Structure formats: structure tokens, C-alpha cells
Amino acid sequence: MTNTPQPDRTQSSIRISEAAHKHHEELFPNHKSTLKVTDPELIEIFDNFAFDEVIALSKFDTKTRVMLIVASLIGSQAVSEYKVMVGAALNVGVTPIEIKEILYQSVPYVGMAKAFDFVHATNEVLSSRGIQLPLAGQSTTTPETRYDKGLAVQKAIFGEAINQMYERSPKDQLHIQRFLSANCFGDYYTRNGVDIRIREPIALSILIALGGVESQIKGHIQGNLNVGNGKDILLDLITQLLPWVGYPRTLNALKCLEEVAT
Numbered sequence: 252m253t254n255t256p257q258p259d260r261t262q263s264s265i266r267i268s269e270a271a272h273k274h275h276e277e278l279f280p281n282h283k284s285t286l287k288v289t290d291p292e293l294i295e296i297f298d299n300f301a302f303d304e305v306i307a308l309s310k311f312d313t314k315t316r317v318m319l320i321v322a323s324l325i326g327s328q329a330v331s332e333y334k335v336m337v338g339a340a341l342n343v344g345v346t347p348i349e350i351k352e353i354l355y356q357s358v359p360y361v362g363m364a365k366a367f368d369f370v371h372a373t374n375e376v377l378s379s380r381g382i383q384l385p386l387a388g389q390s391t392t393t394p395e396t397r398y399d400k401g402l403a404v405q406k407a408i409f410g411e412a413i414n415q416m417y418e419r420s421p422k423d424q425l426h427i428q429r430f431l432s433a434n435c436f437g438d439y440y441t442r443n444g445v446d447i448r449i450r451e452p453i454a455l456s457i458l459i460a461l462g463g464v465e466s467q468i469k470g471h472i473q474g475n476l477n478v479g480n481g482k483d484i485l486l487d488l489i490t491q492l493l494p495w496v497g498y499p500r501t502l503n504a505l506k507c508l509e510e511v512a513t
């Protein structure tokens with residue numbers, strides 16, 4: 252019995268489309284991929300899909316698309332790829348402050364235990380680029396104002412639903428509602444550096460990547476709609492995250508979108 256000859260799939264034979272090469276080069280100029288040597292077929296499949304086929308359907312500019320991918324990588328706990336993509340984000344004009352705000356925005360959603368490694372990873376990348384730390388502060392609240400300002404932001408995004416959450420909460424759980432207002436929204440959403448129209452897609456990207464949080468995904472789909480990010484924008488967001496978060500989380504997010512944005 253003879254072995255069937257296998258085609259030569261060396262780096263020189265990889266068929267990366269012109270568009271995929273262009274988009275990849277925009278993020279990672281002059282990058283020499285070791286995986287093109289060890290895993291040429293995988294790189295051909297992924298690059299043509301993620302950097303050509305998927306991007307071709309998007310109306311996002313490069314900067315916004317990369318910001319959403321960076322956010323999803325925190326939710327996915329993909330710290331190695333996160334470091335690579337933070338470098339790409341800097342290459343396409345995402346500012347250090349915007350990167351830090353994506354990271355800080357993730358803390359109330361993934362928890363500090365999961366965010367901690369990303370803080371160090373971010374600082375490593377920024378320091379390697381000669382960026383002085385700490386960056387300029389972006390907080391707009393004080394311990395005395397964080398609750399009121401956070402509650403105001405909550406209501407601006409989610410409307411009457413916030414009053415209903417307080418009214419329906421058991422008395423012994425009201426502190427959680429107050430934590431949401433003061434901490435999740437007062438400490439984080441009120442910060443400068445990134446406005447609400449992009450903070451909500453960032454939050455949604457983190458939640459989609461986390462998985463298993465469909466009720467929160469639905470809530471933030473509604474929040475996005477309320478701040479002016481229409482169904483077409485959210486479908487674009489979900490599409491652009493697909494190569495990075497996979498099909499199960501993508502299909503779950505699509506189901507949530509169809510249930511909320513009918």
C-alpha cells in the first residue's frame with residue numbers, strides 16, 4: 252500500500268488574498284509569522300476569513316473594529332492574543348487612554364481576578380512603546396458623587412428599567428443595585444476617554460465573548476439601541492467578533508439580538 256503524496260503547503264504556497272494581506276499588514280506591518288511556517292493551512296484559512304471575508308461585510312472603520320476585538324479578547328481570557336492586538340490597536344490610531352478605558356470597562360464585567368493579568372499585559376505593551384505610565388486620569392466622580400452620577404448614566408442608557416430594578420429588588424439585595432449604580436456605572440461609565448456610544452459596544456463585546464450571560468447580553472443590546480447603535484451596527488459587531496469568539500457565542504448573540512431588536 253503506497254502513501255498518497257501530499258501537496259506542498261510551505262509558506263511560499265499559501266494563498267492569502269490581496270485584501271486579507273492588506274488588512275493584516277495595516278494591523279501588523281512587516282510581521283513575520285512563525286505560524287505561516289508551522290501551520291500554513293490554518294493561517295490561509297483564518298487570514299482569508301478574518302481579514303478579508305468578514306471585514307468585507309463591515310461598515311466599521313479599522314480603529315473601531317479593533318477596539319471591539321480588543322474588548323472581546325478580555326472576555327475570552329486570551330491574554331497572549333490581547334497583547335498582540337493591543338500593539339495592532341496602537342498601530343491604527345487607538346490611543347493609550349482608549350486602550351486603558353477598554354480594559355477598565357471590562358473590570359465590572361469579568362471581575363478583577365480575570366482582568367488583573369490584562370492590566371499587566373497592557374502596561375507591558377505600552378511601556379515597550381515608550382509610553383509613560385501612569386496615563387492621565389479620566390475619572391469624573393468622587394466618592395460623594397459616584398452614586399448619583401452613575402444612576403444618571405444608568406437611566407440615560409436603560410431608562411425606566413432602572414427604576415423597575417430598584418422597585419423589584421428584595422430589600423436584602425438592594426445593596427447590589429446600589430453597587431451597580433455607584434460602582435459599575437459611577438466608577439466606570441462616567442469616565443472620560445471613551446464616550447457612551449462606544450462604551451456600550453465595548454461592554455457588549457466583552458459579554459458576548461464571556462458566554463453564558465445571555466440576559467446581560469440582551470440588556471446591553473437594548474442599551475446600545477437606546478444610545479443610538481441600531482440593529483445593523485450590532486449585527487456588524489457580532490459579525491466582526493465571529494473569528495475571535497467562535498460560532499457558539501456568535502449564534503447565541505444573534506439569538507439575543509433577534510429577541511430584543513425585533
